[in-house]
Amino acid sequence: MTARALPAPVRALRRPMGALAGGWLLLVILMAVLAPLITPYAYDIQSLKEAYQPASSAHWLGTDEFGRDLLTRLIHGARTSLSVSGIAIFLSVLCGMVLGAAAAWFGGWFDRAVTVVVDLTWSFPEILIALILVAIIGPGTTGTMVAISVAYLAQFTRLTRAQILTLRGETFIEAARSLGASNSHILRRHLLPNALAPVLVSAMLATGDAIILEATLGFFGLGAQPPVPSWGGMMSAGSALIFKAPWIIVFPGLTVAVTVVAINLFGDALIAELDIRNRMGGRA
Amino acid sequence: MTALLEVSGVSVAIGALPLLDGISLSVRRGQILGLVGESGSGKSLTAMAAMGLLPLIGGRVTAGAVRFDGQDLAGMTEGQRRALRGRRIGFVTQNPMTALDPVQRVGDQVDVVSRLHLGLSKSAARARTIDLMAQLRIPEAGAVAEAWPHQLSGGMKQRIVIAMALAGDPDLIIADEPTTALDVTVQAQIIQILGSLVRDRGVALLLITHDMGVVAQICDRVAVLYAGRLAEEGPVGPIFAAPAHPYTAALIGCIPQDGMAKGSLHGIPGAVPSARAFPPGCRFHPRCARATPECTRDVPPLLPRGVGSAACFHMTPEAG
Numbered sequence: 001m002t003a004r005a006l007p008a009p010v011r012a013l014r015r016p017m018g019a020l021a022g023g024w025l026l027l028v029i030l031m032a033v034l035a036p037l038i039t040p041y042a043y044d045i046q047s048l049k050e051a052y053q054p055a056s057s058a059h060w061l062g063t064d065e066f067g068r069d070l071l072t073r074l075i076h077g078a079r080t081s082l083s084v085s086g087i088a089i090f091l092s093v094l095c096g097m098v099l100g101a102a103a104a105w106f107g108g109w110f111d112r113a114v115t116v117v118v119d120l121t122w123s124f125p126e127i128l129i130a131l132i133l134v135a136i137i138g139p140g141t142t143g144t145m146v147a148i149s150v151a152y153l154a155q156f157t158r159l160t161r162a163q164i165l166t167l168r169g170e171t172f173i174e175a176a177r178s179l180g181a182s183n184s185h186i187l188r189r190h191l192l193p194n195a196l197a198p199v200l201v202s203a204m205l206a207t208g209d210a211i212i213l214e215a216t217l218g219f220f221g222l223g224a225q226p227p228v229p230s231w232g233g234m235m236s237a238g239s240a241l242i243f244k245a246p247w248i249i250v251f252p253g254l255t256v257a258v259t260v261v262a263i264n265l266f267g268d269a270l271i272a273e274l275d276i277r278n279r280m281g282g283r284a
Numbered sequence: 285m286t287a288l289l290e291v292s293g294v295s296v297a298i299g300a301l302p303l304l305d306g307i308s309l310s311v312r313r314g315q316i317l318g319l320v321g322e323s324g325s326g327k328s329l330t331a332m333a334a335m336g337l338l339p340l341i342g343g344r345v346t347a348g349a350v351r352f353d354g355q356d357l358a359g360m361t362e363g364q365r366r367a368l369r370g371r372r373i374g375f376v377t378q379n380p381m382t383a384l385d386p387v388q389r390v391g392d393q394v395d396v397v398s399r400l401h402l403g404l405s406k407s408a409a410r411a412r413t414i415d416l417m418a419q420l421r422i423p424e425a426g427a428v429a430e431a432w433p434h435q436l437s438g439g440m441k442q443r444i445v446i447a448m449a450l451a452g453d454p455d456l457i458i459a460d461e462p463t464t465a466l467d468v469t470v471q472a473q474i475i476q477i478l479g480s481l482v483r484d485r486g487v488a489l490l491l492i493t494h495d496m497g498v499v500a501q502i503c504d505r506v507a508v509l510y511a512g513r514l515a516e517e518g519p520v521g522p523i524f525a526a527p528a529h530p531y532t533a534a535l536i537g538c539i540p541q542d543g544m545a546k547g548s549l550h551g552i553p554g555a556v557p558s559a560r561a562f563p564p565g566c567r568f569h570p571r572c573a574r575a576t577p578e579c580t581r582d583v584p585p586l587l588p589r590g591v592g593s594a595a596c597f598h599m600t601p602e603a604g
Contacts, residue, residue: 171382178335178377179397179448180370189396193387 011273018269021262028259032078039072044227052245062247064237073229074251080230081256084141084223085210088148093203095149096156097192103157104164105187115161118154126151130213131222139222147217148210159202163195201271208263215256231256286354287312288456288488289334293348296326296333298341303329303559306348307514308586309507311488313455316479318499318520319492320535321509324556327492328378330509331458334490335373336365353455371401374449374487376459380442380466384433390444391429397451409451416447420477439470446477456488457481463498475502497539500524505592508532511556511567518592526601528594531568566596574598 012018031038047067054062061070103114121129133147167173168191176186211231217223218232219239226233231252238249287310296304304326311317319327332338334350336357350357352373357365369375377383385393394416395409404412410429417425420443433441442462449457459478463471479502482489491503499506499520507517508531516529527533537550554571557563566584569575578597586595 171377171379172385175375175377175383175445175448176385177340178337178369178375179452180366180368180401181396182366185400189388190385194385197387 008270008273012266012269015269015272017265018273021265021269024258024262025266028078028255028262029082031075032082035075035079039069039075041069041072043068043073043076043229052241054245054247061251062245064234064248065241065245070234070247070251073234074231074255077229077231077234077252078255080141080224080228081211081214081218081232084145084230085148085207085214088145088214089152089203089207089210091145092149092152092206093156093199096153097160097195097199099153100157100160100162101164101187101192101195104161104168105191111161114157118157121150122154122158126209126213127216130217131220134217134222139225141224141228144214144217144223148213151213152206152210155202155206156199159199160195163198164191167191167194197274201267201274204267204270205264208260208267211256211260211263215252287351288353289490290351291330291334291348292351294330294333294345294350295347296329296338296343297346298343301559302346302512303343304333304512306586307333307509307512308348309514309517311456311490313488314482314486315505316482316489316491316503318503318506319490319509320494320496320499320506322494322552322556324511324558325509326512327494327509328460331375331460331490331492334458335369335375336360336362337369367401370397370454371452372455374452374454374457376442376446376449376457376462378460378462378464380438380445380462383445384441386433388433389430390433390436390441391431394429394444394447394451397448398453401452413447413451416450417443420447420450421473422447437470438466439473442466442470442474443477446474446481450481454487456490458490458492460492461494462491463493463495471498478502496535500539508535511562512559513567514586514595515568516592516594516596517586518590518594522590523592528589528592528599529568529596530572530574530598530600532594533600 013022045068050063050067051065052063053059056062059069059071061074064070064073099114103111129151130147133150134143137143137146173186173190176190214223214230215232215235218230219236221236223232224230234252235249238245238252242249290310292308293306294304294308295302295306307326307330309317309319319330321327329343332341332343333345336350338344345358352368384390391410391413394413395406398404398412399406399409413429414425417428422428422440422443428436428440436444462478463474466474475498478489478491481487491498493499503520505518506520506523508515508529510531516523516527516532523532524536527536534550534552538552540549552571557567557570563570565581566572566575566579569579572579576597584595584597586593589599
């Protein structure tokens with residue numbers, strides 16, 4: 001009772017699957033952050049003499065059609081992919097929580113309007129919404145970011161709204177109110193913090209989907225524009241050379257797959273550690 | 285000494301549905317009033333009315349007035365009422381299992397009340413919290429203050445909830461069935477703690493319960509509610525010696541006694557009628573052994589009887 005428990009993400013890392021998945025994610029994030037320091041080449045230096053080389057001691061993962069080092073581009077691609085999907089999900093969570101909380105709190109026509117619009121976007125596949133938005137805003141990292149955050153907005157708005165509506169009837173809200181707490185105090189100190197844990201877990205899992213969505217948009221040539229590398233863009237270039245130089249598409253593809261699986265496994269470990277039922281105290 | 289909380293002739297409706305009909309009761313400092321009735325009789329609604337929280341559930345006072353320390357609650361702004369809640373009226377909720385925010389340490393939840401109402405600094409509030417917790421016989425109060433709600437037992441949580449109610453240094457405590465969700469042994473401790481608060485601090489306590497045994501144990505006065513009306517009100521001693529209202533008598537008959545023969549513990553047949561279908565006349569008549577045609581037709585008025593009052597056409601004569 002007296003010991004302060006470790007935070008849930010740290011406890012998730014202590015589970016075997018959590019450690020494996022978390023280790024991979026930390027590695028990818030670290031590489032993304034340190035990209036210019038640890039990569040052996042510059043990502044945009046072409047050397048046509050060295051094009052289409054398979055893995056060697058000079059180029060661990062080989063080179064692409066312009067003779068650029070694939071490992072270098074993969075690590076720099078992690079930068080683009082992770083930052084675009086990460087920032088997009090962060091924006092999405094932020095807007096979704098504000099919108100969902102406001103809808104649940106004010107109710108009435110505002111709630112109905114938000115619900116209708118959100119449900120409308122919910123009824124389309126995310127990729128379709130993202131494509132439409134990129135078409136409007138124009139390709140590039142900013143466009144991709146906005147498109148992804150809007151594509152996932154419905155999920156977080158709905159989740160937050162549902163959480164707040166459920167929490168509003170809890171006894172501890174009644175208790176806070178009967179002890180003189182104001183509306184804003186209840187919203188800030190009780191409702192939003194309680195709604196946060198499920199939203200964060202869902203954001204974690206959505207980040208995996210967002211990486212795929214970012215890669216898809218990149219594959220269509222709508223993401224980061226050349227020569228800036230992104231995992232989707234690299235796969236797009238490699239797809240035409242799949243028989244000539246398969247490593248160009250295989251390595252970024254594997255990286256996307258492993259990273260997304262790792263995010264999901266880590267998310268599972270996190271859910272197990274958060275154990276919502278346990279938190280609610282004996283009502284399981 | 286005048287009453288601290290005075291509820292006079294209060295009727296409450298939610299929408300068009302009348303739920304409370306002319307409830308009158310009062311509590312003084314240093315006194316414990318038990319508010320008794322079955323589920324659905326309007327006990328919690330009376331508490332909501334006393335705190336001015338009815339608008340929250342869509343309710344309103346249609347007649348009568350609630351006065352706290354001589355001031356009419358209806359004449360105050362919502363801001364003034366909010367300043368009253370927690371500062372001068374402490375509230376102990378029904379279910380300690382869900383009365384604490386699961387994502388805040390329990391000490392912080394007590395701190396915030398005294399910081400808000402008494403303007404204490406963070407460290408002064410914590411010192412006060414630990415002091416209160418120790419008074420409520422929480423062992424290792426400093427460590428418990430750092431705990432999360434799910435790490436504490438039901439009895440411990442209820443003490444934290446009581447500490448929250450006390451943190452604003454209130455004059456009146458309203459406790460809504462504070463022991464319902466607890467084990468019998470823990471119930472006894474909580475009741476004892478509440479009783480000593482009244483004696484040591486001179487606060488007034490409105491204790492909502494459906495347990496006549498608890499009333500007999502610590503209350504000074506008792507008000508019996510039935511289907512939104514007051515059945516009987518008065519000092520505990522005389523009422524338990526000779527209840528005037530058949531419903532009060534029936535509730536007292538539900539307390540198990542030592543050495544009772546098997547099968548001699550009585551329940552009350554039937555259930556409290558729904559507010560949508562209150563019977564005409566005396567609302568207790570469908571379940572009453574003494575009911576006459578008069579009871580099905582006319583509403584019995586609340587009349588003085590000895591030191592209390594009761595609403596029945598066929599009152600039992602006073603004892604002695």
